[in-house]
Amino acid sequence: MPSIPRAPSPKMRMAKMPALPENATDADINDIRIKAQREQLRMVEAEAERGTRRKVDPMAVTVPLLALHIPQRILPLLQKGKIGVAGKVSFREVLEKLKDALHFWLASQHPVIPGMKKKPKLWHVYDIFSVRSLSAKRPLATLRKQAMESYIRMNQIEARGNLDELHAQVSEPLRSQIRERILKRGRSVVEWKFHGEVEPPKCLSLRMIPSIGIADLPESQAAVQQALFKFKTKQSLVIRDARGGSTIAGNDKPRIVTDYIVFEHKNWVPGQKWLPKAQMYDIPTSELKSS
Template sequence: MAKYRSIPGVKPKSPWSWQLFSTQSTKPTAWLAPFRQGALEAYKQVNEAIAARDEKTVKALSVGDQQGFYMKLLRSQDPRYINVWKFHGERTPCRVVSIRAFEAYFSPKPPRIGSRYAVQAVVRFDTLQSVETYSKKTGTRVGETEPKPVVEYLVFQKRMWNDTPWVIRGRLYEGLESRVKLPQYL
């Protein structure tokens, strides 16, 4: 990945750096620190968009089955109310649990930008969040949840030959590895 510049936002001097072994690091100097920051921002944006019924943002930040899941969640909300998703912070810093790259650009000509690789990263989010609900008619608050801890594992994907943002491709569940058949991505 480092040799083909497929680590997001990183231009390593050598593909044999010791930092290759710190992909799960939450230090600000880790190679994946800029990616983790971007993943957290995308996570917050997609949750805010779902609460606000913003289909355009959800479609821009997600693909595949995960986009379908988000759209179903968005469209299932009662139109008489306005929901506001609140991010209260991270309980622990988001962490890249796994990252992989694989060749996925099969044209005989090399891509004009980037590399032939698609990169997928599983990111663990451990956050505190809540939802406030307002009446659309009167604008008064009709409900609020207490901040609750939420742990999610999301699969982010980027096709390195496209100048597009990282998108949320899927979701994994802790402790279900033996019972869940993981989908093939791409």
């Protein structure tokens, strides 16, 4: 099989050897080679100065799940006599609140939280430590409302099985998980209904990265924020056959459902909203062990 000529690499251009005169001597040839090698070295150094990072399509960047945290209750551990575990959990909860406050302050320097304006470096302490607050006067009040609306919309999209809406309203990896469930159920008809809140939506944890290092983007546009929300609601789910008649699973009786959903905002995406990104699961207090 004849060999296929390779296209020159786009990363590095090669210095061209100039055409040799007919009467060129060995010394002339050697001098030309030295000049070509010097030119090649100059090109290598220039490439290094421009940086070796590849150009990245910002729209294709996927950010991993940050170190978000579901708070653990101390009282059940104390009631079961797990004093050592309770002490470690209590200490960890204090650290998590401090982390939330730090990341909330960082988020205020590149504000994308609805209704939040850039805050001074010496921000009110009560606001910094208000990540888990349910008060309508605190900075996350509008985001909590929007998160609930997005949570309801996400469940409605899954029930309808609309993959185009799913792509626009849900981020990865949760998008792929919902898509898999939609495809797996086939032509079954899903009826999902929201019957109201048991508790107001609550932000449990907040993390942000000031800049993820995307080339050619200013730092203010290369930031990413993630927030973990708890939803405790009443909802019903019925799955029927393809004709919408016989019930395959579920019933229309409301039941209490608790979900922990991570929302994400990418500053570099034009018109970006806070989108559901991932689902987390609580660890029962009884399973916590000292280590």
